[in-house]
Each structure stands twice: as structure tokens, then as C-alpha cells.
Amino acid sequence: MLNIFFPNLCISCHNPSSEQLLCNLCSSEIKLINTTNICISCGIPFNLFSESTFIKGHKCDSCIRETVNFNKCRSIARYDGTLRELLHRFKYKKKLGVGNFFIKLILDNFPKDLKGFDLVMPVPLHIRKLREREYNQSAVLVNSLSRKLNCEKDLFSLVKSRETEPQINFKNSNMRKKIS
Numbered sequence: 001m002l003n004i005f006f007p008n009l010c011i012s013c014h015n016p017s018s019e020q021l022l023c024n025l026c027s028s029e030i031k032l033i034n035t036t037n038i039c040i041s042c043g044i045p046f047n048l049f050s051e052s053t054f055i056k057g058h059k060c061d062s063c064i065r066e067t068v069n070f071n072k073c074r075s076i077a078r079y080d081g082t083l084r085e086l087l088h089r090f091k092y093k094k095k096l097g098v099g100n101f102f103i104k105l106i107l108d109n110f111p112k113d114l115k116g117f118d119l120v121m122p123v124p125l126h127i128r129k130l131r132e133r134e135y136n137q138s139a140v141l142v143n144s145l146s147r148k149l150n151c152e153k154d155l156f157s158l159v160k161s162r163e164t165e166p167q168i169n170f171k172n173s174n175m176r177k178k179i180s
Helices: 024-028 061-065 081-092 098-108 127-133 137-148 173-179
Strands: none
């Protein structure tokens, strides 16, 4: 009876949905990353860029040529279309409820090669950006994920000490690297 007056609506297109968060059409637009075809270091899918070739269990051209300051980096899905729009709502339009979708997406597709960690930390925001947004979206996710992954969280050890241009303003990874 409640579904008649309060139907489940897709959080992306706002059409009625029998699913809990996304309708089938919007859900099908999210491109998950197959963790068997990725660089073992940065997690970029092979053949995403023309210079990459697939060799299972190896690094991509960029990670071979350049020193990286991490052991592993993984992404759940491609940053485009529906996923990009939902992330922008969560990050810039204060739609914190969309965070539940991201928690579910992460937990349902958690990379199997990420094991043996006991702490999660959010990416810090500069204090000016935090005041502007009023919350750190990655800290919101870390709060829920730490409980669901049964690990500790540390919200304060990483600090962004200088304000930088948003990465979205840069066209390629070389320009992003120059600001970090």
C-alpha cells in the first residue's frame, strides 16, 4: 500500500523503480571495472588507453616508467554518465542520501585483491573547501565503510595543507601531477 503513495524512485532519473536505489536502465549505464584486466599497481583497465596492452598480473606503461607512492589503487567503476552525475550530486549538491548508493556499490564490488588492511582514511579537503561544502564527502563514506568492513577509521591524520586548483579543471593526468 505504501508503494502506491510513496513508490521507490530511481535516485538518478527519478522514475518509479522496482529496485531500491537505481532503475534497471540507469544501473545498466554504470560500467564496472573488471579487476582481472587491470594494472596491478594503479588499477587502470588495460586497453583503456591505446598504448596499454593486456598482460595479466603486470603494470601498465605509466607505472613501469614512473615511480608511484602507493602499493595499490583500485576503482570500482568508470567515472562517466550516471555514476558521474550521482557523484556530483553527492559531492557538490549536498545530496548525502546518494552516499548510500556509493556504499552499496563499493561493498558489492569490493576488489578481491585488496586484503589485509585494518584502517580506512578519507581524502582530506582544504579547510576553505570544507567550509564551502560543509562536509567532506569521502569522510561520510569512510564512516559507513569502516563499520561495514569491520576496520578502524582515521578521519584526522591526513591534512591538506595548501589549497590547490580542483582536479576537474585539468585536462590530463600530467597537469594533475604538477599541482600535487
